[in-house]
Amino acid sequence: MAVFAYKAKTKDGKLMKGKIESISKKEALSKLGHMDLVVFEVDKLNAVLNKDITLRTSLKSKDFIIFLRQFSSLMSAGILLVDALDLLAAQSTSLSLKEALDELAEEIREGVALSEAMAKKPRMFPDLLVHMIHSAEVSGRLEEVLQEMADYYEKQYRIKQKLSTAMTYPLVVGVLAFFITVFLLVFIVPIFADMFASMGSELPMITQVVLKLSGFFQHYWWLIILLVGLLAGVVLQLLKKDQVAYLFDVVQLKIPILGTFVQKTLLARMTQTLSSLISSSVPILQAIEITSQVVGNRVVENVLLQAQKDVEQGESLAKPMVGHWFFPPLIIQMIQVGESSGELDEMLKKVSEIYDQEVQESSDKLQVLIEPIMIIFLSVIVGVIVLSIVVPMFSMFETFG
Structure with a gap:
């Protein structure tokens, strides 16, 4: 996976800068497009110099709570699950969370349920959250459950x-x-x-x-x-x-x-x-x-x-x-x-x-x-x-x- 730096604007005109991992520049543009961003610059970065070194396998409590609230807001706005995960990964300041969300998005594209994908990362997503997400998938209350969990x-x-x-x-x-x-x-x-x-x-x-x-x-x-x-x-x-x-x-x-x-x-x-x-x-x-x-x-x-x-x-x-x-x-x-x-x-x-x-x-x-x-x-x-x-x-x- 290559690393690409991008510059884009949101629908409300806010400038965004960040990095995204992708196989090619075309795929990177496609991912960014699914995030409802107007992309005007995408450059491939040196893979060695820009490789993220993740020392933590778990997430700080404050970052975890913010993630849940943002996730709930995106789902309430009607954004597709995969797109919401891509957007959260792109703006995350936590390297471990970004990596986990990217992997979740990939698994969901392959047809795996969100709760099932989260269950594979017990150090990142607690057992309690996994069970609550599973019940939400059955009842169709995902955004409400995410807010309750936050x-x-x-x-x-x-x-x-x-x-x-x-x-x-x-x-x-x-x-x-x-x-x-x-x-x-x-x-x-x-x-x-x-x-x-x-x-x-x-x-x-x-x-x-x-x-x-x-x-x-x-x-x-x-x-x-x-x-x-x-x-x-x-x-x-x-x-x-x-x-x-x-x-x-x-x-x-x-x-x-x-x-x-x-x-x-x-x-x-x-x-x-x-x-x-x-x-x-x-x-x-x-x-x-x-x-x-x-x-x-x-x-x-x-x-x-x-x-x-x-x-x-x-x-x-x-x-x-x-x-x-x-x-x-x-x-x-x-x-x-x-x-x-x-x-x-x-x-x-x-x-x-x-x-x-x-x-x-x-x-x-x-x-x-x-x-x-x-x-x-x-x-x-x-x-x-x-x-x-x-x-x-x-x-x-x-x-x-």
């Missing part, structure tokens, strides 16, 4: 950002506290060590402890780095085991304050995903299975898989949730009401909206609470080291005073 992934992105912010702040302050402590012990405390040694008097316990820590960090810093690296490697290996990973997910949910926030985040994700799938006529058993894969916590995943077995046997979806410590009564009651009224998707949507709002409020409260706690934590560490230096100095001044 809204869904935007909500999930926002929730993920809230969770990431809540987790990142204490981690950053913790790492900062560690490096400040190391700096003080390695570079500042030794300056006063010789001075304290010349005093001849017994030093306070706090000063003795800090001086020993300082000596340890100076002489065995390599051992500390080795142990931290070794510990990180062991933890990563252990997390690959299902039992340890399950225990880690349980611990996350049991952490005071933070655990409640994580719980609400998972409940919002679970109910929103399940509601979207059921409302798009995805079979209930398949919807539960997909949701269990998307939710991102093994505690919830296990309950959903058990619920799938219960539903298959004619039981209620809420049966394994009753009495389970993770699921609040609200979820159980709304699911039961939805099942009895035949409006399960609507009930789940209402619950997702409730927890989505609670996630927003909890995130703000959590940040307000964590900030002073971490400041106090950092102040205590620095204060102890400073105090260990100041106390013997006061004693020295009194002696020589």
Whole structure:
């Protein structure tokens, strides 16, 4: 495939520049013509110098959401599916997405369904989207489903950002506290060590402890780095085991304050995903299975898989949730009401909206609470080291005073 640079104008007169891959200049002109562009320049580029190097196999969340919204808009405007994919590929700033869309367009020209073509690229197009597209192809609601999916992934992105912010702040302050402590012990405390040694008097316990820590960090810093690296490697290996990973997910949910926030985040994700799938006529058993894969916590995943077995046997979806410590009564009651009224998707949507709002409020409260706690934590560490230096100095001044 050769690479061609083109200049063209849209119907509204907007100038467009870009690159397009094609076998020949004639085929490139044909592709551009299908995109409703007025082409006035097409030049072949050097294949080596202009070859795109794709380092990513997945897509950034923001780019993915924009792609879905643009795709929905093009379909709503009545543009043919293949032409829409060609246009999206031409204007995409993501090399991985451009390549994927070009391949999708080629497969669709060969008669492959969009959902089937997307399913071949699981790292680019999530399983949830593939199933939703498949249901849309059957019902003829492709543009609506694409818009719904854009809204869904935007909500999930926002929730993920809230969770990431809540987790990142204490981690950053913790790492900062560690490096400040190391700096003080390695570079500042030794300056006063010789001075304290010349005093001849017994030093306070706090000063003795800090001086020993300082000596340890100076002489065995390599051992500390080795142990931290070794510990990180062991933890990563252990997390690959299902039992340890399950225990880690349980611990996350049991952490005071933070655990409640994580719980609400998972409940919002679970109910929103399940509601979207059921409302798009995805079979209930398949919807539960997909949701269990998307939710991102093994505690919830296990309950959903058990619920799938219960539903298959004619039981209620809420049966394994009753009495389970993770699921609040609200979820159980709304699911039961939805099942009895035949409006399960609507009930789940209402619950997702409730927890989505609670996630927003909890995130703000959590940040307000964590900030002073971490400041106090950092102040205590620095204060102890400073105090260990100041106390013997006061004693020295009194002696020589």
